[in-house]
Amino acid sequence: MINSTNSLLPxxxxxxxxxxxxxxxxxxxxxxxxxxxxxxxxxxxxxxxYKEADILGKNFSLFYLPEDRASKLPKTLINSATLNGRATHxxxxxxxxxxxxxxxxxxxxxxxxxxxxxxxTKVTRDLTERKLAEEEKARDTRSIELQNRQLEEFAYIxxxxxxxxxxxxxxxINLAKKNTDDKELLNNYLDKMSISADKMVSLIxxxxxxxxxxxxxxxxxxxxxxxxxxxVIGELDLLIEEKKAIITVSSLPVIDAIPIQxxxxxxxLIHNAIKFNxxxxxxxxxxxxxxxxxxxYHLITISDNGIGFDQQYAEIAFKPFKxxxxxxxxxxxxxALCKRIVENxxxxxxxxxxxxxxxxxxxxxxx
Amino acid sequence: xxxxxxxxxxxxxxxLDMTGIRYTLKTAESAVEALNIFPEFLxxxxxxxxxxxxxxxxxxxxxxxxxxxxxxxxVPIIIFSTSSYHKDIEDTKALxxxxxxxxxxxxxRLSEVVVSILKGNDLPFILT
Numbered sequence: 001m002i003n004s005t006n007s008l009l010p011x012x013x014x015x016x017x018x019x020x021x022x023x024x025x026x027x028x029x030x031x032x033x034x035x036x037x038x039x040x041x042x043x044x045x046x047x048x049x050y051k052e053a054d055i056l057g058k059n060f061s062l063f064y065l066p067e068d069r070a071s072k073l074p075k076t077l078i079n080s081a082t083l084n085g086r087a088t089h090x091x092x093x094x095x096x097x098x099x100x101x102x103x104x105x106x107x108x109x110x111x112x113x114x115x116x117x118x119x120x121t122k123v124t125r126d127l128t129e130r131k132l133a134e135e136e137k138a139r140d141t142r143s144i145e146l147q148n149r150q151l152e153e154f155a156y157i158x159x160x161x162x163x164x165x166x167x168x169x170x171x172x173i174n175l176a177k178k179n180t181d182d183k184e185l186l187n188n189y190l191d192k193m194s195i196s197a198d199k200m201v202s203l204i205x206x207x208x209x210x211x212x213x214x215x216x217x218x219x220x221x222x223x224x225x226x227x228x229x230x231x232v233i234g235e236l237d238l239l240i241e242e243k244k245a246i247i248t249v250s251s252l253p254v255i256d257a258i259p260i261q262x263x264x265x266x267x268x269l270i271h272n273a274i275k276f277n278x279x280x281x282x283x284x285x286x287x288x289x290x291x292x293x294x295x296x297y298h299l300i301t302i303s304d305n306g307i308g309f310d311q312q313y314a315e316i317a318f319k320p321f322k323x324x325x326x327x328x329x330x331x332x333x334x335x336a337l338c339k340r341i342v343e344n345x346x347x348x349x350x351x352x353x354x355x356x357x358x359x360x361x362x363x364x365x366x367x
Numbered sequence: 368x369x370x371x372x373x374x375x376x377x378x379x380x381x382x383l384d385m386t387g388i389r390y391t392l393k394t395a396e397s398a399v400e401a402l403n404i405f406p407e408f409l410x411x412x413x414x415x416x417x418x419x420x421x422x423x424x425x426x427x428x429x430x431x432x433x434x435x436x437x438x439x440x441x442v443p444i445i446i447f448s449t450s451s452y453h454k455d456i457e458d459t460k461a462l463x464x465x466x467x468x469x470x471x472x473x474x475x476r477l478s479e480v481v482v483s484i485l486k487g488n489d490l491p492f493i494l495t
Binding site for chain 1: 450
């Protein structure tokens with residue numbers, strides 16, 4: 001009599017095998033000592049995307065990312081399970097179609113009656129949704145922290161910078177009232193009120209620009225920074241001609257960015273480089289790709305031969321409404337804006353300067 | 368008086384003139400300039416009026432530097448600022464400022480307060 005193996009199994013054991021086969025939410029696998037797949041269930045097919053025929057006999061390291069295979073993570077987990085009885089791990093895993101999921105894995109060693117390890121069970125859950133929710137929560141937390149800092153900054157700006165022009169206008173009004181007979185003095189006070197009112201208008205504009213800077217992922221597109229720079233040079237045409245400035249550009253990369261913010265960034269930096277120069281400005285813009293422990297970056301430098309400043313003030317240069325000079329016009333928002341734009345693009349900006357010799361701004365964007 | 372704003376220096380001088388008290392006023396446009404001109408003084412000033420929000424070295428930083436000098440440390444410093452920010456008030460008090468005088472649009476009031484300061488009257492830390 002020919003009978004399938006299954007029907008030879010006692011009924012309880014067959015039920016047990018069915019149970020494992022039909023579990024949908026967990027991939028439940030039997031591995032041999034080398035980690036080769038010995039059985040497959042519906043859950044495994046659903047989570048990992050392989051049909052039973054395609055995977056039986058293959059090594060379970062197939063489910064791991066290339067970098068995890070290179071660092072021998074599958075082997076490490078098997079070794080750990082052999083040694084400790086079980087091993088757990090959470091991480092990104094690869095499906096048959098190449099997509100990834102966040103797997104929570106428990107590998108348990110199976111022992112013979114003599115106590116020797118004869119194989120492993122591996123139970124995997126797809127926790128991608130939970131993982132993404134956690135990541136989103138962490139992002140939200142960071143965003144709230146950032147917004148709190150910005151609010152604090154805003155409170156400071158409101159208590160300092162915005163009050164100043166108003167107080168001055170009030171003072172000039174009071175002084176004018178005391179001197180209604182002196183026409184010349186009155187005119188002088190009126191002029192000063194007008195200057196303070198203009199200052200107020202430009203401060204409010206700057207604060208609005210600053211607070212409206214978006215870091216919305218949907219606005220990022222592929223941007224050729226050469227095009228941005230060409231635009232900016234066009235916008236600064238008159239100033240460049242007036243100061244006989246020379247701008248030299250080696251090469252610039254194409255990056256994922258918000259175009260208008262890139263324009264603001266380069267406009268501010270080049271405008272500063274021309275403005276803070278008592279001679280003929282020479283501005284050199286260079287780009288190279290650099291690597292460090294955390295990854296690959298576009299390194300962009302913008303150097304000038306301008307008036308420069310003492311390096312000890314480098315940090316305050318990027319704070320809103322902090323100016324390094326009273327002799328040049330401006331509200332002091334420019335570099336704060338640059339810093340926020342670069343941070344929106346996950347980059348960093350720093351400055352090195354020597355008084356009387358020039359300034360170099362260094363920007364790093366992830367490549 | 369250390370203040371980068373020419374209008375505020377002018378307001379202060381008008382208020383001083385209104386007091387009728389004889390005075391000598393030296394002004395510096397920045398904390399850097401103030402630190403540079405102090406060594407040239409034959410005698411220390413009786414009072415320093417100090418703005419907070421200035422380019423390069425802020426008023427707070429000036430206070431910190433100032434406290435380190437044993438000679439200068441004796442001169443009372445009156446903060447003269449637009450700010451009413453609680454942290455500025457706390458920080459300057461902790462750094463040994465004598466008073467925190469908020470810049471006002473009322474020159475008559477400013478003049479009255481300056482008179483009480485120069486007369487050495489017993490005054491609270493926060494003055495308006």
